[in-house]
Amino acid sequence: YLGDPRWPGERMRWGRVSEEARRIITRWLAREDITFFFDVLSQVVEHHAWEYRRKFWEAYLPHIDATWVILSPDVEAVMGKQVEERIASGACGEFTGSNQGRSMLAIEMKGWVFVVWTHDGSCRGWPKQEFPLVLGKRYYRINEVNSILPTCAYCLRQYGSESYRWQAKLSVWLKNNLGLPMELFKDED
Numbered sequence: 001y002l003g004d005p006r007w008p009g010e011r012m013r014w015g016r017v018s019e020e021a022r023r024i025i026t027r028w029l030a031r032e033d034i035t036f037f038f039d040v041l042s043q044v045v046e047h048h049a050w051e052y053r054r055k056f057w058e059a060y061l062p063h064i065d066a067t068w069v070i071l072s073p074d075v076e077a078v079m080g081k082q083v084e085e086r087i088a089s090g091a092c093g094e095f096t097g098s099n100q101g102r103s104m105l106a107i108e109m110k111g112w113v114f115v116v117w118t119h120d121g122s123c124r125g126w127p128k129q130e131f132p133l134v135l136g137k138r139y140y141r142i143n144e145v146n147s148i149l150p151t152c153a154y155c156l157r158q159y160g161s162e163s164y165r166w167q168a169k170l171s172v173w174l175k176n177n178l179g180l181p182m183e184l185f186k187d188e189d
Contacts, residue, residue: 004029004090004091004136005017005022005025005026005029026064026065026066027061027062027064029066029067030061030064030066030067030107031058031061033067033068033069033092033105034054034057034058034061034067034105035054036069036086036092037069037103037105038050038051038053038054040071040075040079040082040083040103041103041118043078043079044074044075044078044079044101044118049158049161052161052162052164052167053116053158053161056167056170057105057107057116060109060174060180063109063110063178063180064107064108064109065108065109065110066107066108066135067105067106067107067108068092068093068105068106068135068136069091069092069093069103069104069105069106070092070093070094070095070103070104070105070106070140070145071083071087071092071093071094071095071103072094072095072101072102072103072118073094073095073096074101075101075103076094087138090138093136093137093138093139093140094138094139094140095139095140095141095142095145096139096140096141096142097141097142097143101118102117102118102142103117103118104116104117104118104145106133106135108128108135109178110178110179110180111127111128111129111178112125112126112127112128112154112177112178113125113126113128113131113135114154115152116158121157121158121159122155122156122157122158123155123156123158123166123170124149124152124154124155125152125153125154125155126151126152126153126154127153130151130153132148132151133145133148154173156169156170156173168182
């Protein structure tokens with residue numbers, strides 16, 4: 001009834017809901033997006049690093065302001081009804097145009113937007129006011145998204161997951177630039 005509190009077109013409906021309640025809902029939605037993104041990817045794209053990427057971003061859930069998943073049409077074709085229903089409900093966007101099966105997760109956090117791709121080993125970030133896309137849309141042209149990649153203010157290749165190499169670098173960057181704790185990425189096993 002109230003829509004998604006993360007996006008400007010829906011926020012007015014949430015005006016009478018407390019900030020804390022909106023924050024709780026946003027965290028639930030972010031957790032759902034992260035879980036969905038990495039669950040779907042692990043079934044569609046063979047890659048050993050999904051569990052590490054998921055664990056890293058889940059550790060930062062308390063600091064995430066919004067997330068948005070944009071799926072490849074190939075993912076919809078492979079996953080079928082589960083993905084079709086999610087797209088139809090407006091819970092994620094989809095790419096138009098040929099994109100070789102790539103999907104994307106956007107994470108808004110502390111005034112920055114970070115983008116994680118399925119088929120690219122890099123995490124890219126922009127200050128929110130400089131991020132050239134509108135999050136929360138239904139359709140994205142792949143050439144539009146590809147054109148923004150060189151404009152990022154921060155880029156980190158996500159290699160060395162098992163040794164926590166990229167996680168340590170990104171965690172230090174998040175601490176130094178956004179004031180976030182850096183121990184969150186560590187494996188607790």
